[in-house]
Amino acid sequence: MAIRRQDTLLFEKPPVIAAWAAVGGKKESEGPLAAGFDFLTQDAAFPDEACANWEQAESLLQQKAAELCLRKAGISRKEVDLALAGDLQAQCTASNYTMRALEIPFAGVYGACSTMAETLCLGAALAAGGLVHQALALTSSHFCAAERQFRTPLDYGAKRTPTAQWTATAAGACLLRGPGQTGVPVLSVTFGRVQDYAVRDINNMGAAMMPAAASTLLRFFSATGARPEQYDAIFTGDLGEVGSALLQEQMAREGMPLPNHRDCGCLIYDVPSQNVQAGGSGAGCSAAVLCSHILPALQAGQYRRVLFVATGALMSQTTYLQGESIPGIAHCVELAKEGTG
Template sequence: MAIRRGDTVIFPHPPVIAAWAAVGGKKESEGPLAAAFDELVEDASFKSEGCKSWEQGESLLQEHCVNRCLRKAGISKKEVDLAFAGDLQAQCTASNYTMRTLGVPFAGLYGACSTMTEGLCLAAMTASAGYARQVLALSSSHFCAAEREFRTPLEYGGKRTTTAQWTATAAGACLLRGAGNAGIPVLSATIGRVCDPQVKDINNMGAAMAPAAASTLLAYFEGTGTRPGDFDAIFTGDLGQVGTTLLHEMMAHAHCPVDNHRDCGCLIYDVEGQNVQSGGSGAGCSAAVLATYVLPRLLNGEYHRVLFLSTGALMSQTTFLQGESIPGIAHCVELGSPEGGN
């Protein structure tokens, strides 16, 4: 039975991430993690496959990613017991349409950019409890679809601020199984709490989300009696350069510096050379970095124990236009290497 320590659920018999995959677009193909993607798509609208909109293209991006993941896991879609999935489109329509095609049991999630780790937390709990044997966790984002929904359509040609982040055109998927299977063990899951630093600038997501990342990390350390130095790395997704600076300031102020911190928004792109302003963002950003950067390093033994957080800005286009502030949330999983986690 799992153990509860504060906001953290610890798994004495850890479920595992048995397979994973990432699919990206053109911008991602030009970044430092390009070679680690399972598939890169030059035309993220998928017009050659009959898509008529960027929104349809995102669904197909997800579908390609799931198919890659299941192929690596050696199972068919009929063998998936449950899928947790989400995206940035209104009412999670990209995921809804993907699951319409896949036809698997589906629980839709909306945690904005925190969705991937939210899905991992829920999938790990479900697999650990034995409610399902094969559980998918999946999230995606699409630059063009997100700009149209949350900011201004690309045709508008608006100038981006230096604090803005580039929404990744990417999807990441993980297949989880219960304890005793081969894979990357999920040692614990921490569900975050909503934090509201009263940021109202929709072009400064890093400032809106950094307090939530600090809150979840401090809650994890307090509940488990651990410190940052106990981990090979601590990943956040995705604060970008602005949010990363703020996180380090907050953690130092709490006498808990995170010198081993890496941010997915700063890993997926060459921030200095790719004109992405403060870095990457989007529900597909941390999902893709998890699959292309973090999990492979746990598998090959470069890392033995890491914390992986995804952070989300919980606003809508309506609340933003109404002058509401932008609350944030961060969920966290602790991951281990295969030889040390079971």
């Protein structure tokens, strides 16, 4: 069961992440975390799989992440009690079609780029309470599908601003189990609150999402009494270089400097050399970094305790064209070295 302190659930007997998998595309295969991925493709259109469009390709990417995760866990689809999944496509269609293929009980989740942390928060709470024995948490994004939906079709050839971020063609999947099992313990989860600082620039997601990251971190530290320096790393995703610099400034003003802060959008690519402007983004970005780097490092004992704080911009192509501001949200998952808790 869990103890609730403000917006944070502290698990007396932590559930665990028992298995995970990360998949990505060509750009991700050229990045610094490539060796940690379970599957990488050089053609994200998946022509050999008869994909007719980018949206179908993203669903296939998500399916591969789920299937690899289950294979690593040594279980079949039929043994999964519930899948919590979402993506950036309208009505979360990539996840819908993934679950049509996998035939697993499914609850769709939308948190934009915060979706991986949100699905983990929900799955951990259900597993800790004994309501599910095995739950999948997964999400994805696809550069071409996202550009077409939120900005301009690729054929348009629009220039990208220095503050823009590159939507990762990637997916991540985690299998959650209840307390007492082998895996990376989930010590606590913190559900975020929507923050809106009136940012309207669709090409500056880092500035739009930063207030949410700061808000959730401050609420977590208030609820737990912990300090940033008690963690080996505090991972945000995906603020990129612009949002990360703003977060450092904001947290320092709040008396909570983050000397151990790292951002998934800055980790997944070599930002100076890969032409990704301010870094990576997309629901699949933080999910892939979690599954290719953070969880393996916890399993190996390279980290003892970390925070994973995924951020999302809660807008649509319609609200943006209507001149609406871009609200943000961030959810926090506290993870520990495997075998502790």
